[in-house]
Amino acid sequence: MKLNVTAQDVARLARVSQSAVSRTFTPGASVSEETRNKVMLAAQTLGYRPNALARSLITRRSRIIALVMSYLENQFYPLVIEKLSQKLQKQGYHVLMFISDLDEADAVLTEILQYQVDGIVMASTTLSTALAKTCADAGVPVVLFNRVPDTSALARHSTSSVTSNNYLGGRMVAELLLERGYRRLAFLAGLENSSTNQERERGFNDVLEEAGLAPYRREVGHYSFSGAQEATRKLFCSGPYPDAVFVANDHMAIAAMDVLRLELGLRVPEDVGVVGFDDVPQAAWGSYRLTTVVQSVEDMVSATVDLLHEQMQGEVNSRNVIVPCRIVERDSVRLHPSPDTAKSHQ
Amino acid sequence: MKLNVTAQDVARLARVSQSAVSRTFTPGASVSEETRNKVMLAAQTLGYRPNALARSLITRRSRIIALVMSYLENQFYPLVIEKLSQKLQKQGYHVLMFISDLDEADAVLTEILQYQVDGIVMASTTLSTALAKTCADAGVPVVLFNRVPDTSALARHSTSSVTSNNYLGGRMVAELLLERGYRRLAFLAGLENSSTNQERERGFNDVLEEAGLAPYRREVGHYSFSGAQEATRKLFCSGPYPDAVFVANDHMAIAAMDVLRLELGLRVPEDVGVVGFDDVPQAAWGSYRLTTVVQSVEDMVSATVDLLHEQMQGEVNSRNVIVPCRIVERDSVRLHPSPDTAKSHQ
Numbered sequence: 001m002k003l004n005v006t007a008q009d010v011a012r013l014a015r016v017s018q019s020a021v022s023r024t025f026t027p028g029a030s031v032s033e034e035t036r037n038k039v040m041l042a043a044q045t046l047g048y049r050p051n052a053l054a055r056s057l058i059t060r061r062s063r064i065i066a067l068v069m070s071y072l073e074n075q076f077y078p079l080v081i082e083k084l085s086q087k088l089q090k091q092g093y094h095v096l097m098f099i100s101d102l103d104e105a106d107a108v109l110t111e112i113l114q115y116q117v118d119g120i121v122m123a124s125t126t127l128s129t130a131l132a133k134t135c136a137d138a139g140v141p142v143v144l145f146n147r148v149p150d151t152s153a154l155a156r157h158s159t160s161s162v163t164s165n166n167y168l169g170g171r172m173v174a175e176l177l178l179e180r181g182y183r184r185l186a187f188l189a190g191l192e193n194s195s196t197n198q199e200r201e202r203g204f205n206d207v208l209e210e211a212g213l214a215p216y217r218r219e220v221g222h223y224s225f226s227g228a229q230e231a232t233r234k235l236f237c238s239g240p241y242p243d244a245v246f247v248a249n250d251h252m253a254i255a256a257m258d259v260l261r262l263e264l265g266l267r268v269p270e271d272v273g274v275v276g277f278d279d280v281p282q283a284a285w286g287s288y289r290l291t292t293v294v295q296s297v298e299d300m301v302s303a304t305v306d307l308l309h310e311q312m313q314g315e316v317n318s319r320n321v322i323v324p325c326r327i328v329e330r331d332s333v334r335l336h337p338s339p340d341t342a343k344s345h346q
Numbered sequence: 347m348k349l350n351v352t353a354q355d356v357a358r359l360a361r362v363s364q365s366a367v368s369r370t371f372t373p374g375a376s377v378s379e380e381t382r383n384k385v386m387l388a389a390q391t392l393g394y395r396p397n398a399l400a401r402s403l404i405t406r407r408s409r410i411i412a413l414v415m416s417y418l419e420n421q422f423y424p425l426v427i428e429k430l431s432q433k434l435q436k437q438g439y440h441v442l443m444f445i446s447d448l449d450e451a452d453a454v455l456t457e458i459l460q461y462q463v464d465g466i467v468m469a470s471t472t473l474s475t476a477l478a479k480t481c482a483d484a485g486v487p488v489v490l491f492n493r494v495p496d497t498s499a500l501a502r503h504s505t506s507s508v509t510s511n512n513y514l515g516g517r518m519v520a521e522l523l524l525e526r527g528y529r530r531l532a533f534l535a536g537l538e539n540s541s542t543n544q545e546r547e548r549g550f551n552d553v554l555e556e557a558g559l560a561p562y563r564r565e566v567g568h569y570s571f572s573g574a575q576e577a578t579r580k581l582f583c584s585g586p587y588p589d590a591v592f593v594a595n596d597h598m599a600i601a602a603m604d605v606l607r608l609e610l611g612l613r614v615p616e617d618v619g620v621v622g623f624d625d626v627p628q629a630a631w632g633s634y635r636l637t638t639v640v641q642s643v644e645d646m647v648s649a650t651v652d653l654l655h656e657q658m659q660g661e662v663n664s665r666n667v668i669v670p671c672r673i674v675e676r677d678s679v680r681l682h683p684s685p686d687t688a689k690s691h692q
Contacts, residue, residue, distance in 0.1 A: 025460070047483065078424035085443040085444070097413075097431040225627075254631065258633055281571075287633035287634070
């Protein structure tokens, strides 16, 4: 192991100061092009590599951001890993992966803190009030991604979050379906205790209520593929069938569409309209062409990185950032009210 | 920041030795249940958290494994991240993500080495001979995942790899298609310079040659979704059409099936048989039911972790592990030769 080449050796060979060597290897630090080239040449000649861990003990910066995920089955999360890793990497940070069961995030956090991470992003999961406090005490910023903090004042005070406007998204879905003449609107729920599911459903129900309607049927798919298949069968087990389903995410909506068409012989959108949430790449695949609510991963990741930086620089107030969302229309919702519906409402 | 609580403080409160505190917080170290409980209680009371980075400077173990990925569009790779992270996490290691362009793996490696990682897994990409040497000199084991090292003796000597038996997989596909009476067999290639593509194609072509046939047509999709759509259009731009296509991975096979059925109005498997490679979750979705070659992510990840451990413990010989694969039959290949074909070969 060539571990005995020091920054001093490099500085001597390159005929620059030791500080110039240090700045060359510190992402974001200022150093002239000429000096950088001298240092890189000397470093390469000597086989020098700066030790990020040793440096982190001095600067108290590990340049590691922990990312906690509970499941990657939903195709939305691979996108999040990719975009977040890319964005942070450009700034000299890297993502350390922690996979946690939905109810075990606390256990994983103890481990995370051992790595002296500069920040924590928790996707698809929340943390307990006690742990929010532990992180705050340790000076480690936490950003919840796609979830909002628990309602307790303490957790909310010390934890930031980034979500899309789930409530408004839910409203837009109900408005679209009503405008297109659907009247028996069902909801296929995700995880009941997740803020995404709660907000999407609340927006959807509010619009129905304002129109003097109620959700026609409701089943729970727990954000899983097989759960959504089962829930779809229950929603359509007896007539009159719902004429539209708002499914709480795309991953489940795809499962629902396959059951509707291939098992139950129903046509989408003629017999049943289907709307999802997320706009995962698969929603655009030719066999589905799912009309859905777009959550911009890019915008959500940008907001997350901004929040991390704010808090790493000592900003004490946590913030809950809400990113706008919009509907993308494909082929799973009909374009005009059917003649039947139009008549019955004339 | 509560950074001033030491292992000594914890030991004193728990009335155990300092070594017992250290062992409690070292994954895999031996410590009695009773001692562990005493230590954990004292640690919690004092707000103590051991510093993994400081420890790594003493033990020369960061307990970090770098994972280099070039693209996550293919649904196979999210599975790899999930399974690899889970498996390593159980052993007290965590995955640090590095996203690299296909031809920029070398640039990213310099950064990786700054983190004093215990090992590197490179998925879907290879490293240059020069960098293989740098890693070997630094004592950092590298395992290529789903790729084999370049043919140069040096890279091969110092780099281990895990792949499935791509050559045999390609053979199995050709054998299946011939057995089912398909005769105009096309190949839709992935990245031409990837070992996965080369081996799969070689196996496929060898069987055709043994049967006195040649590939009927060939186009390149570069392992991308849009590339596969384009390549499919070219394969079927003029008659007589291929009657079967072996697509170098599932991600592209799904794109091909949508073009065949939705754009060209062909039936799968009646008009065209389609076979993929990987068995991603989407291959089993009702709208595709793709017959494909199963690469076991579990087995490949297990082999990767075993190799890392071997090399971290000082095993100097690199190894290339080949994991068996098998065909899973769904509905994209017909079950019996069509009457026409049977007749023409009687």
